[in-house]
Amino acid sequence: MAQSLLEKAYDPEAFRQLGKGLIDTLANHLQSVQQGRGNVLDYREPADELTFWTNFPDTADFGAWTTAVLRHTTHVHHPRCMGHQVAPPLPLASLAALLGELLNNGMAIYEMGMAPTAMERQLTDWLCRRAGFGAEARGFLTSGGTLANLTALLAARRARGRTDVWNEGYSGKQAILVGEAAHYCVDRAARIMGLGDAGVLKVPVGPDNSMLAGELPRIYEKALADGLEPIALVGSAPSTATGSYDPLDELADFCEPLNLWLHVDGAHGGPAILSDKYGGLMRGIHRADSLVIDGHKMMGLPVLTTALLFRDGGVSYTTFSQQADYLLTESREEDWYNLAKRTFECTKLTSVFCWHAVINQYGESIFPAYLDRQYDLAREFAGMLRERPGWELALTPQSNIVCFRRTPTGAEREACNALNERIRRRLLEDGKFYIVQTRLDGLTYLRTSLMNPFTTRAHLSELLELLESYGAG
Ligand SMILES: Cc1ncc(COP(=O)(O)O)c(C=O)c1O
Structure with missing residues (x-):
């Protein structure tokens, strides 16, 4: 009898065949791009890309569809891919993600994700220990650093704010202090919380772009004089x-006597807590109230794998005290295994499979091995830029992010900006490398995030030669 459409779509044999084909295609893709073959991306304008997919035939087989996706996406496993802070995921972690996507255990409550719930407790307990938090620390995984930062600030407000905003609504005048250089999602979180312009107090940064902790008392006192209630400092x-990196120890020195919540956005470089070589960058982290770490940045995991850790785990249970009784039982024991009590999400990803599979197969040391290599490479790249005429480094890199610009002799500021914008655009269209650009103090810089463990000094020399070959054009 002919299979119905649904029978066909759920057919295990079809899945087996498609899956084998997909893994073969992806393995070939990895083999090719990791060796640096082909372009990082073949850039097309958004309108052209839209036309391509609008006209893509419905009858295409899955293999053709996969091949088209590969042709039209950015290859993060390519050693010349050095733009954004997204890791080339460890292939094993991507397989673990696939497992999670097929099982689709929603994790809101324990029995809809028994294994991932237990794994998540084990993983976050480990991360808390490595951050230097005590036995009462707890964490959970959530969907991205943006959501984790918002969740942490909501917890901070619930724990330290003078008013019960959750039940009574926001009546104004709360504020957070945050470094000028922080990721925009912190500002966005504050605005979502209703704090508005006046509630986001920007702390100036020094020449190395890290927060000037000495400015904190002045900003704090002014906030009080203006009738504001500071609820948290974000590093x-x-x-x-x-x-x-902001000076976390100094931030903690400031927060502790004031009982001000210290949240640390370690989305990118939080995994330095695992590194003997670079752990010093996180000095003082054990004194933070909350910490965010993205697995999909400096831990080689797929999107989205984010950990949110609390030094006092108890506060994470009060962030969202809304009742949803069919999901959440009132229990006298610690209800760590019903995650929806503490997460923003109800249904959430089983992203812990990615971490767990990697630790299980390769051991924890894979994480600092990756971070150390990439941070070392950035220092090497900075050295190359210093030695090469016509290049300027924004600052000595502390992590694996390097900002630099082409500065031909005698070129004026605006001409230099225009030149750097032009060469970055030309590079994008060329597709051989992928880097991005940023503005610092009105100057345009080229920016690399050295995320790829196959990027070498030779690739970086090639990048500079190519950029130089663009000349003034
Ligand atoms: C420091 C920092 N915080 C937060 C974020 C946002 O994290 P996500 O992209 O996982 O939402 C980023 C993203 O680049 C980041 O660099």
């Missing part, structure tokens, strides 16, 4: 544009 570990 970056590191900031996005230049990868600069």
Whole structure:
């Protein structure tokens, strides 16, 4: 009898065949791009891309569809891909993600994700220990650093705010303090919370782009004089544009006597807590109240794998005290295994499979091995730029993010900006490398995030030669 459409779509044999074909295609893709073959991306304008997919035939087989997707996407496993802070995922972690996507255990409550719930407790307990938090620390995984930062600030407000905003609504005048160089999602979180312009107090940064902790008392006192109620200080570990770490110990020195919540956005470089070599960048982290770490940045995991950790795990249970009784039982024991009590999401990803599979197969040391290599490479790249005429480094990199610009002799500021914008655009269209650009103090810089463990000094020399070959054009 002919299969119905649904029978066909759920057919395990068809899945087996399609899956084998997909894994073969992806393995070939990895083999090719990891060796640096082909372009990082073949750039097309958004309107052209839309036309392509609008006209894509419905009858295309899955293999043709996969091949088209590969041709029309950015290859993060390519050693010349050095633009955004997205890791080339460890292939095993991507397989673990596939497992999670097929099982689709929603994790809101324990029995809809028994294994991932237990794994998540084990993983976050481990991360808390490595951050230097005590036995009462707890964490969970959530969907991205943006959501994790918002969740942390909501927890901070619930724990330390003078008013019960959750039940009574927001009546104004709360504020957070945050470094000028922090990721925009912190500002966005504050605005979502209703704090508005007046509630986001920007702390100046120094020449290395990290927060000037000495400015904190002045800003705090002014906030009080203006009738504001500061509820948290947010540190970056590191900031996005230049990868600069805020001085966490000094931030904690400021917060502790005031009982001010210290949140650390370690989305990018939080995994330095696992590194003997670079752990010093996170000095003082054990004194933070909350910490965000993205697995999909400096831990080689697929999107989205984010950990949110609380030094006092108890506060994470009060962030969202809304009742949804069919999901959440009131229990006298710690209800760590019903995650929807503490997460923004109800249904959530089983992203813990990615971390767990990697630790299980390769051990924890794979994480610092990756971070150390990439941070070392950035220092090497900075050295190359210093030695090469016609290039200027924004600052000595603290992480794997390097900002630099072409500065031909005698070129004026605006001409230099225009030149750097032009060469970055030309590089994008060329497709051989992928880097991005950023503005610092009105100057346009080229920016690389050295995320790829196959990027070498030779690739970086090739990049500079190519950019130089663009000349003034
Ligand atoms: C420092 C920092 N915080 C937060 C984010 C946002 O994280 P996500 O992209 O996982 O939402 C980023 C993204 O680049 C970041 O660099």
